[in-house]
Amino acid sequence: MTATGASAAPLRRGQSRLRRIESRQALGFISPALAGLTVFTIAPVILSIVMSLYDWPAWGDRTFVGGGNYVDLFTRHPDFWPSLRNSAIFTLLFVPMNLAVSLTLALLLSPRIKGRAVFRVLFFIPVVTPMVANVLVWKMLLQPNGLFNGLSTSMFGIELPSFLSHPQWAMVMVVVMSVWQGMGYNMLIFCAALEQLPEPVLEAARIDGAKGWRMFSRITLPLLSPAIFFTTVMTMITSMQVFAQPQLLTGGGPGNATIPIVMFIYDQAFTFQQMGLAAAAAWILFAIIIGLTALQFSAQKRWVHYEV
Missing domain, CATH: 1.20.5 (Single alpha-helices involved in coiled-coils or other helix-helix interfaces)
Structure with missing residues (x-):
C-alpha cells in the first residue's frame, strides 16, 4: 500500500x-x-x-367478514347510495360555483382598484371565521322569519319558501353557504396568479388588438390554467369530504336530502356503532377521490399550459 x-x-x-x-x-x-x-x-x-374487513361493533365481539361490509354498502344498505349521490351533487354544484366566483372576484380586484388589499381581507374573513359562527348566521338568515324572507315580504310582497326544510332548496342553500364561506381562499390564489402573468405576453396581445373577452379567453385564461387546475383539484377533494356545513345547517335533512357520504360515515361509526361499516365506506370514498384526482391529472395535458 x-x-x-x-x-x-x-x-x-x-x-x-x-x-x-x-x-x-x-x-x-x-x-x-x-x-x-x-x-x-x-x-x-x-x-x-x-x-x-370485520363486523366491528363499538362494544362486543368482532367477526371477520372479509369483503362483507363492502358488499352490504353496495347492495343492501339503504342510505349509502343516497349519501354518495348527495356528495356528487354538492361537488358538481360547489366546484364550478366556487371557481367562478373566486376568479371573478380576483379579476375585479385588479391592481388598478384602490383599496384592493382591504377588499381581499374582507372576502377572506369567512375562510378563517369558525364554521359554527358562519353556519349560525346563515341559519338565522334563512329561517322563515329570518332577514331574507323579511326583506322579500316587506319590499316585494313575496314570501320566500322555507329553504332549509325544502328537499330541493336545502342542498342549494348548503352549496351557496359553502361558496360564500370558502371563496376567499381560491380568490387569493387567483390574485397571486394574475399578478404573475408575463407582462410581455400581455403587451404583445394588446398590440395585436386583443381586448375584452377575446383577451381574457385567448390569453389570460390559458395563462391561468395551472392555477385553475390546482384550485379545481383541491376544491374537488374538499367538496367530496364536506361534513360541517350540512351537519350544522340542515342536520342532513329534510329526510336524507343533504346527508353527504362523510356524514353517513360519521353516523355509522358514532351513532350506530358500526365501525367496520364506517371504515369500509371511508375507503370507498378514498378510492373515489383518488380516481377523480387521477382523471384530472391525466386530462391536464390537454388544457393546462405551463410556461417554458
Whole structure:
C-alpha cells in the first residue's frame, strides 16, 4: 500500500463515522415528528383497513367478514347510495360555483382598484371565521322569519319558501353557504396568479388588438390554467369530504336530502356503532377521490399550459 493510500484509509473511516453520527443526530431530531406520524396517521390508516374487513361493533365481539361490509354498502344498505349521490351533487354544484366566483372576484380586484388589499381581507374573513359562527348566521338568515324572507315580504310582497326544510332548496342553500364561506381562499390564489402573468405576453396581445373577452379567453385564461387546475383539484377533494356545513345547517335533512357520504360515515361509526361499516365506506370514498384526482391529472395535458 502506498503512503497516499495509507493516509486516505483513516480519512475515509473518519468520514464514515461522522456520517453515522450525523444520521443518528438527524434521526433524533425527526423522531418526535415520526412518532406523531406513526401514532396519529399510519397506525389509524392500517387499523381502518383491518376494521373494514370485520363486523366491528363499538362494544362486543368482532367477526371477520372479509369483503362483507363492502358488499352490504353496495347492495343492501339503504342510505349509502343516497349519501354518495348527495356528495356528487354538492361537488358538481360547489366546484364550478366556487371557481367562478373566486376568479371573478380576483379579476375585479385588479391592481388598478384602490383599496384592493382591504377588499381581499374582507372576502377572506369567512375562510378563517369558525364554521359554527358562519353556519349560525346563515341559519338565522334563512329561517322563515329570518332577514331574507323579511326583506322579500316587506319590499316585494313575496314570501320566500322555507329553504332549509325544502328537499330541493336545502342542498342549494348548503352549496351557496359553502361558496360564500370558502371563496376567499381560491380568490387569493387567483390574485397571486394574475399578478404573475408575463407582462410581455400581455403587451404583445394588446398590440395585436386583443381586448375584452377575446383577451381574457385567448390569453389570460390559458395563462391561468395551472392555477385553475390546482384550485379545481383541491376544491374537488374538499367538496367530496364536506361534513360541517350540512351537519350544522340542515342536520342532513329534510329526510336524507343533504346527508353527504362523510356524514353517513360519521353516523355509522358514532351513532350506530358500526365501525367496520364506517371504515369500509371511508375507503370507498378514498378510492373515489383518488380516481377523480387521477382523471384530472391525466386530462391536464390537454388544457393546462405551463410556461417554458
